[in-house]
């Protein structure tokens with residue numbers, strides 16, 4: 001099945017089960033002070049779950065574009081390095097608003113995965129909530145018993161509160177969840193170590209594909225849980241992971257979702273995909289980041305120096321850095337991927353093709369301006385390196401902090417000149433900055449709290465003015 005067919009099969013399956021197909025909400029969230037970007041399918045239904053709005057339908061299904069680069073869900077560090085976390089991804093979902101509950105949600109998930117998608121039953125595992133005595137939460141025996149009808153008991157694993165209990169925030173609707181994991185390792189490896197030992201262990205071949213959340217409680221301000229009069233179902237399945245499982249690939253990037261972008265990048269750089277880990281990571285980063293950047297711009301958020309705009313500028317610059325450092329793109333390139341992406345999402349998320357030229361222009365302008373900053377930094381480096389054998393740690397940090405130079409770029413430039421970088425000194429300077437930023441932000445870990453401006457620790461680079469403004473800000477707090 002192609003990725004297009006897989007998406008259509010999902011929506012068609014739930015449509016046949018009485019669900020209304022709804023469009024994806026934009027990835028950029030306006031009018032919600034608690035969230036910058038859509039990070040889960042349920043975001044657009046928040047008011048329905050909170051009982052603030054009545055639904056015109058009791059069952060819904062969609063593919064929601066999500067971005068996990070800030071706040072509670074920040075996967076940016078993993079992206080490109082691992083093979084299954086993306087910045088922007090599609091979350092396929094089905095919902096019940098006070099209508100069906102665990103029985104149907106579990107039976108349909110199983111039917112879809114094993115009968116429609118024909119996933120291998122011997123590779124599937126499910127998890128259920130084990131309970132939490134301290135919090136007065138019971139084990140989800142109901143889900144356990146329902147799964148038993150479909151899957152061997154040694155494949156039903158117990159999960160803790162972190163993985164298997166979902167809460168919207170400190171108060172509000174919450175409940176246990178049940179996740180579905182898929183073991184994609186070759187048979188020989190599976191014979192050696194049981195898949196059940198690897199679930200939720202960050203093994204790149206044993207990955208979570210679907211999360212079924214059962215909202216059955218309401219947490220009051222006092223912390224007490226009361227049963228919800230109307231129970232809801234909220235599910236989310238990672239589309240790119242599902243496609244990989246169905247297409248039998250070892251990486252999400254080997255599926256038809258990412259291959260066209262990677263092929264194009266490979267052709268233009270003249271570097272084959274698979275040549276080295278470093279160039280592969282760079283190609284994956286580009287294929288991933290162009291999606292986040294393009295859809296964010298198409299959904300109405302331009303790159304800028306604060307909040308959501310700043311997050312997106314950092315992602316764009318991260319891509320440019322990888323392209324520049326590892327793929328030899330000294331001229332703007334990222335923008336050339338935009339038309340390809342727009343074609344790929346035609347009929348799925350038309351927002352991109354409708355604004356293709358505009359989005360490409362914005363990306364190009366950002367690239368030009370950042371490459372100029374990089375070039376200025378390189379000139380600074382050249383002047384500095386004219387006399388000496390070692391690059392001082394403070395100077396490497398200045399390049400990093402002011403010109404957005406990643407340390408590996410500085411090392412690369414140094415190596416070309418037969419010089420070394422004082423990494424200890426760099427680390428010390430970096431730690432000092434991290435301490436400043438830690439002192440300046442308190443990171444609240446729930447979904448709906450106001451996101452701080454500078455909670456991210458991954459640094460992508462910005463221009464001199466904003467760097468100074470930011471450091472001033474840290475000191476002020």
Ligand code: ATP
Pocket residue numbers: 068075084085086087088089091208209210211236237238239240241
């Ligand atoms: P993981 O444990 O792999 O980080 P998660 O538990 O954080 O996933 P959920 O919040 O349960 O993910 O989201 C529902 C589904 O969305 C997951 O089961 C997974 O398939 C998918 N998903 C989550 N994060 C990402 C991501 N960064 N990129 C691609 N798919 C993702």
Ligand code: MG
Pocket residue numbers: 073
């Ligand atoms: Mg996660």
Ligand code: MG
Pocket residue numbers: 163208
């Ligand atoms: Mg998980």
Ligand code: MG
Pocket residue numbers: 163179208211
């Ligand atoms: Mg999960």
